[in-house]
Amino acid sequence: MARNIKLTMAYDGHDFAGWQVQPAQPTIQGTLVSVIEHITGEKTLPQGSGRTDAGVHALAQVATVVIESPIPAPNFRKALNDLLPRAIRVLDAQEVSADFHARKSAKAKTYRYRIYREEICPPFLARYVYHHPYPLDEAAMIISAGCVEGEHDFTSFAAVDPERGKNGTEGDNVRTIHGSRWQRVGEELHYSVRGSGFLHHMVRNLVGTFLMIGKGNLTSRDLKRILDLRDRSAAAATAPASGLFLVGVEY
Secondary structure (H helix, E strand, O other), X not given: OOEEEEEEEEEOHHHOOOOOOEOOEOOHHHHHHHHHHHHHOOOOOOEEOOOOOOOOEEEEEEEEEEEOOOOOHHHHHHHHHHHOOXXXXXXXXXXXXXXXXXXXOOOEEEEXXXXXXXXXXXXXXXXXXXXXXXXXXXXXXXXXXXHHOEEEEOHHHOOOOOOOOOOOOOOOOEEEEEEEEEEEEOOXXXXXXXXXXXXXXXXXXXXXXXXXXXXXXXXXXXHHHHHHHOOHHHOOOOOOXXXXXXXXXXX
């Protein structure tokens, strides 16, 4: 009998080409596929709550996978962790109803972006932050964070997604941001954003534009104008992947 298993996972994305299976490249999804087949003998394709990019990390990514194996969920979690590389850990595994889907059932997601502000970045942090020791008006960035809250068309902050529309439904770029804020945490500046969903590179493109505000090249008024333009070329460059974490998914 087919069973729908919900996996909650953490991973260090530094050495992976993102979540989604790609030919001849190490990915989170591809690694899961291989390990699950080794455990159960079944060919599966785990579905994630979203496709994190190359180099992006996760504290609590959620995936669902349908298996026939009768192995109890706690034992399945243990078997996965025994075989997965140390950069990927399954924090929890539980059997859920057949209609639960990691992506389609998600109500909200939270991301965090970390910027290390001191002159010298510790080598043990380098792969988990964006090192930016240069002058920034952090107060201006903190004040401007709320400009993107609410429902907006985020076309200006969306990279072209080659996977989008393959199922015949193009969709739109309207998303609702429930919370957006910058805050100082010791030697780091953190951006936390919670929303109904996120477009390809959207959080990193937002961070890149907020950095331009911190540098004095843009203002909060410019940010609102960029949103209204719905033109990717109007926003700033994409911030590096190393500082981005998927913090959690809500259902």
